[in-house]
Amino acid sequence: MSTAEVEAVLAQLEGSWDEARDRLFSLLRIPSISAQPDHAADCASAARWLAEEFAAIGFTTEIRQTPGHPIVIGHYAGPEGAETLPHVLFYGHYDVQPADPLELWESPPFEPRLVEHPDGLRVVARGAVDDKGQVVTFLCACRAWYRATGALPIRVTLLLEGEEEVGSPNLDAFIAEHRDELAADVALISDTGMWDRTTPALTTQLRGMVYVQIDLFGPSRDLHSGMYGGAALNPINALTRVLGDLHDDAGRVRIPGFYDGVAELPPALAAQWQALGFDEAAMLGAIGLPAGSAGELGRPVLERLWARPTADLNGIWGGYTGAGSKTVIPSEAHAKLSCRLVPGQDPAAVLAGLRQFVAERTPPGARIDIQDLNASPGVAVPGDGPHIAAAVAALTDEYGKPPVMMGCGGSIPVVGSLRRLLGLDTILMGFGLEDDQVHSPNEKFDWSCFKGGARSHARLLAKLAGRG
Amino acid sequence: MSTAEVEAVLAQLEGSWDEARDRLFSLLRIPSISAQPDHAADCASAARWLAEEFAAIGFTTEIRQTPGHPIVIGHYAGPEGAETLPHVLFYGHYDVQPADPLELWESPPFEPRLVEHPDGLRVVARGAVDDKGQVVTFLCACRAWYRATGALPIRVTLLLEGEEEVGSPNLDAFIAEHRDELAADVALISDTGMWDRTTPALTTQLRGMVYVQIDLFGPSRDLHSGMYGGAALNPINALTRVLGDLHDDAGRVRIPGFYDGVAELPPALAAQWQALGFDEAAMLGAIGLPAGSAGELGRPVLERLWARPTADLNGIWGGYTGAGSKTVIPSEAHAKLSCRLVPGQDPAAVLAGLRQFVAERTPPGARIDIQDLNASPGVAVPGDGPHIAAAVAALTDEYGKPPVMMGCGGSIPVVGSLRRLLGLDTILMGFGLEDDQVHSPNEKFDWSCFKGGARSHARLLAKLAGRG
Numbered sequence: 001m002s003t004a005e006v007e008a009v010l011a012q013l014e015g016s017w018d019e020a021r022d023r024l025f026s027l028l029r030i031p032s033i034s035a036q037p038d039h040a041a042d043c044a045s046a047a048r049w050l051a052e053e054f055a056a057i058g059f060t061t062e063i064r065q066t067p068g069h070p071i072v073i074g075h076y077a078g079p080e081g082a083e084t085l086p087h088v089l090f091y092g093h094y095d096v097q098p099a100d101p102l103e104l105w106e107s108p109p110f111e112p113r114l115v116e117h118p119d120g121l122r123v124v125a126r127g128a129v130d131d132k133g134q135v136v137t138f139l140c141a142c143r144a145w146y147r148a149t150g151a152l153p154i155r156v157t158l159l160l161e162g163e164e165e166v167g168s169p170n171l172d173a174f175i176a177e178h179r180d181e182l183a184a185d186v187a188l189i190s191d192t193g194m195w196d197r198t199t200p201a202l203t204t205q206l207r208g209m210v211y212v213q214i215d216l217f218g219p220s221r222d223l224h225s226g227m228y229g230g231a232a233l234n235p236i237n238a239l240t241r242v243l244g245d246l247h248d249d250a251g252r253v254r255i256p257g258f259y260d261g262v263a264e265l266p267p268a269l270a271a272q273w274q275a276l277g278f279d280e281a282a283m284l285g286a287i288g289l290p291a292g293s294a295g296e297l298g299r300p301v302l303e304r305l306w307a308r309p310t311a312d313l314n315g316i317w318g319g320y321t322g323a324g325s326k327t328v329i330p331s332e333a334h335a336k337l338s339c340r341l342v343p344g345q346d347p348a349a350v351l352a353g354l355r356q357f358v359a360e361r362t363p364p365g366a367r368i369d370i371q372d373l374n375a376s377p378g379v380a381v382p383g384d385g386p387h388i389a390a391a392v393a394a395l396t397d398e399y400g401k402p403p404v405m406m407g408c409g410g411s412i413p414v415v416g417s418l419r420r421l422l423g424l425d426t427i428l429m430g431f432g433l434e435d436d437q438v439h440s441p442n443e444k445f446d447w448s449c450f451k452g453g454a455r456s457h458a459r460l461l462a463k464l465a466g467r468g
Numbered sequence: 469m470s471t472a473e474v475e476a477v478l479a480q481l482e483g484s485w486d487e488a489r490d491r492l493f494s495l496l497r498i499p500s501i502s503a504q505p506d507h508a509a510d511c512a513s514a515a516r517w518l519a520e521e522f523a524a525i526g527f528t529t530e531i532r533q534t535p536g537h538p539i540v541i542g543h544y545a546g547p548e549g550a551e552t553l554p555h556v557l558f559y560g561h562y563d564v565q566p567a568d569p570l571e572l573w574e575s576p577p578f579e580p581r582l583v584e585h586p587d588g589l590r591v592v593a594r595g596a597v598d599d600k601g602q603v604v605t606f607l608c609a610c611r612a613w614y615r616a617t618g619a620l621p622i623r624v625t626l627l628l629e630g631e632e633e634v635g636s637p638n639l640d641a642f643i644a645e646h647r648d649e650l651a652a653d654v655a656l657i658s659d660t661g662m663w664d665r666t667t668p669a670l671t672t673q674l675r676g677m678v679y680v681q682i683d684l685f686g687p688s689r690d691l692h693s694g695m696y697g698g699a700a701l702n703p704i705n706a707l708t709r710v711l712g713d714l715h716d717d718a719g720r721v722r723i724p725g726f727y728d729g730v731a732e733l734p735p736a737l738a739a740q741w742q743a744l745g746f747d748e749a750a751m752l753g754a755i756g757l758p759a760g761s762a763g764e765l766g767r768p769v770l771e772r773l774w775a776r777p778t779a780d781l782n783g784i785w786g787g788y789t790g791a792g793s794k795t796v797i798p799s800e801a802h803a804k805l806s807c808r809l810v811p812g813q814d815p816a817a818v819l820a821g822l823r824q825f826v827a828e829r830t831p832p833g834a835r836i837d838i839q840d841l842n843a844s845p846g847v848a849v850p851g852d853g854p855h856i857a858a859a860v861a862a863l864t865d866e867y868g869k870p871p872v873m874m875g876c877g878g879s880i881p882v883v884g885s886l887r888r889l890l891g892l893d894t895i896l897m898g899f900g901l902e903d904d905q906v907h908s909p910n911e912k913f914d915w916s917c918f919k920g921g922a923r924s925h926a927r928l929l930a931k932l933a934g935r936g
Contacts, residue, residue: 035792097794104689166792207694211793220756221572222908225780226675226878229808230763230772231748232755236781236803237714237762244712246705284700284833288688293701293833304698312693313704314796315787320804324503324634325679325841326565327806327878328782328907335704336788338795340697365752365761373793410694410795439796440690 012148028112028125034095043069043162046094057146066170074158087155089184092135093164096127104441121447129445134190141457153465167374186387192430195404200395203428205407208341211374223329233365235333242361251296255353261344306407310340347375376413390463480616496580496593502563511537511630514562525614534638537630546623555623557652560603561632564595572909589915597913602658609925621933635842654855660898663872668863671896672851673875676809679842691797701833703801710829719764723821729812741770774875778808815843844881858931
């Protein structure tokens with residue numbers, strides 16, 4: 001009930017930013033790349049790091065093994081009477097994307113630095129914002145409560161996984177097996193962004209994903225294109241022919257049934273997003289592209305990013321890729337393809353449609369395998385209710401203006417899992433910015449966003465406890 | 469005039485196959501991969517090897533530097549009166565293709581082995597047949613003449629280059645600068661194949677080539693497909709869309725003007741090829757493909773291979789190609805494309821058409837560069853005249869049946885250069901087989917083909933001298 005208490009917690013935060021930076025850097029130095037088997041020990045290290053840090057501020061933490069990388073579970077019982085207050089399940093992930101292409105990093109990806117920039121200081125490292133930095137904002141907020149008041153004001157359960165970047169293959173089973181242990185009233189995730197550097201946001205709509213690897217096999221061995229060209233199926237020719245047909249001239253995806261269940265945006269939400277005045281030309285200009293260079297013709301960019309499904313090739317390879325020329329017809333060619341899904345699309349149906357799309361275009365003599373690497377539905381979370389109201393109040397206090405209620409083009413499949421398996425809605429309160437270069441070289445997290453994130457989490461704990 | 473003389477030369481060959489094998493193996497052990505700069509010293513070694521071997525049998529040889537790998541020149545003056553006999557210019561190349569993918573070789577590519585096989589012994593190594601093995605058949609024939617009779621029966625000039633597999637960028641200039649030194653009456657090349665293991669062939673029609681690298685540039689950095697998918701141009705999507713359009717549904721190449729100058733096969737030649745009874749199903753079945761899996765609908769396979777132009781993608785790469793998934797929209801994507809050309813097509817016009825094809829399909833926001841790596845026209849050589857008659861006679865004596873006059877799907881650009889710059893026609897007498905895995909892992913040269921090649925060259929020297 002005391003603003004003075006919140007002010008004390010915030011003062012504690014303000015007095016310990018150097019310590020927070022050191023803490024963040026020690027986590028960022030661990031190259032916990034979940035996709036690469038030789039980094040398994042690093043993933044285990046990052047899990048241990050988190051378990052120890054939260055244990056140091058009163059959590060009971062445990063590292064749980066899975067068939068993949070471990071999951072960290074933590075419990076904080078809260079003060080006396082906390083049973084009557086909201087119980088928060090905080091989810092985050094300690095794994096990161098591969099750092100390649102390494103040569104494009106201005107400093108090594110796992111040697112974090114605080115870099116001066118015209119927009120302000122920024123932390124540069126793989127995982128700076130996705131998601132280690134954002135997890136540490138929550139850790140720092142809890143630590144400040146613990147130091148300033150001796151306790152957190154509410155019950156908190158932690159669920160910190162190490163396989164988010166590879167599609168969380170073991171998470172759903174873990175959640176299902178530990179339903180009782182993970183029981184809470186609301187989930188909280190910091191893995192999304194602000195509207196801009198000074199305007200907070202809550203995310204209420206997330207795209208899902210179907211991610212596949214497509215392997216096309218043709219002749220039983222590599223061939224000389226002079227001796228076989230014009231007679232033998234060329235797997236690269238065939239693969240480009242199949243994949244080049246993914247979109248029609250209006251930018252719509254040609255996979256059969258792809259748009260089944262995709263609703264048109266409600267006019268009120270469309271108007272709200274339109275009113276945000278988002279500048280597509282500026283967004284794309286910053287990466288050297290003109291407006292309208294991708295997506296469905298005639299739809300506003302925020303709708304294309306937040307409320308429309310896509311199909312993007314994320315990788316392709318086959319044949320000779322070295323210097324100069326080699327006149328080979330290779331025996332196989334490969335691609336990685338991801339479809340971003342919106343609420344209403346069924347990932348299994350999209351995958352079936354993709355298989356049909358490929359089968360219909362597979363030429364005689366070719367065999368195409370499709371490996372399902374990842375599938376999760378798009379998710380919408382409520383934009384109102386007491387928990388969201390607490391987050392709106394915390395952000396409004398911190399930033400002096402209410403948060404934008406926005407969509408997100410990316411996927412956080414766990415939001416759907418928490419809803420389905422635990423019946424929980426999620427507060428998606430994140431502090432990233434559009435230029436954070438997530439999944440790219442030189443990933444960064446603005447230091448002001450880190451600080452604002454930690455302060456906002458400190459305020460949110462108070463609001464949820466009715467003490468802010 | 470003496471068959472006894474030829475028999476003595478052949479007897480000399482028959483008595484020295486072990487020595488011939490050792491000689492061939494010592495050349496095959498040199499990894500003279502012209503495309504890879506770190507093998508430059510190996511290319512120089514292979515040139516030295518050839519210069520020394522031919523010098524040992526009476527040639528005056530010299531190694532000439534070029535801006536790339538060196539060229540070996542050799543002269544053999546011939547016996548008294550040789551001025552009245554045909555003067556042969558023998559062309560070959562000592563460079564080889566890269567050996568990757570290395571893991572598919574059953575033995576290391578530069579450790580030649582003589583391997584038992586149901587079809588007979590075979591030499592397995594990179595360059596076994598293309599073209600080191602075939603060059604050594606000629607070397608052995610010359611050596612047998614030198615040993616058995618003390619001299620070669622005619623004048624011979626050697627032109628042995630080390631850049632054939634990278635498009636011979638320095639050869640034409642060299643030939644033009646050394647016109648007088650390279651003067652001859654007819655050229656001879658062994659870089660083609662037999663009709664089958666027991667039927668010799670002369671090749672009279674060769675496809676040319678345009679080889680390009682296509683580089684597509686999109687956003688200025690790699691992007692997260694969740695944050696940008698549906699808004700930012702995806703270079704892999706764009707590249708597959710451009711390249712997937714290369715062929716129409718009838719297998720014709722869509723490059724503007726591609727078929728300009730391509731003549732229909734003369735009915736007589738078409739009938740001759742048809743009469744060969746070539747088994748497309750067997751050829752393709754051997755590499756796991758059904759008949760009719762590529763090329764222009766409705767044309768016989770030999771016509772498609774020997775007399776029709778093609779467009780084959782030889783390599784493609786972009787984005788994430790490692791294990792698992794990475795949701796990246798890469799900033800660029802690349803491909804290598806080669807068009808096989810037939811006589812009548814102008815390589816410059818095909819290249820211009822290709823640039824137009826790509827430009828017409830380049831989406832807004834993309835930049836596509838086309839690097840011209842190689843361009844040479846298709847070539848037809850005469851199928852009659854005294855020099856060809858000598859080759860027909862030599863092969864008929866050796867194999868007991870006349871050679872098939874065939875086309876070749878591959879390119880030997882030097883044939884066009886020798887015609888244009890020196891006014892020479894070329895005898896294309898080669899001893900490869902269709903299953904030699906040229907440019908592929910486990911390249912081989914049948915030992916019986918090697919022997920028959922050396923014996924045929926020995927006979928040809930006699931026929932050209934009027935002594936066979």
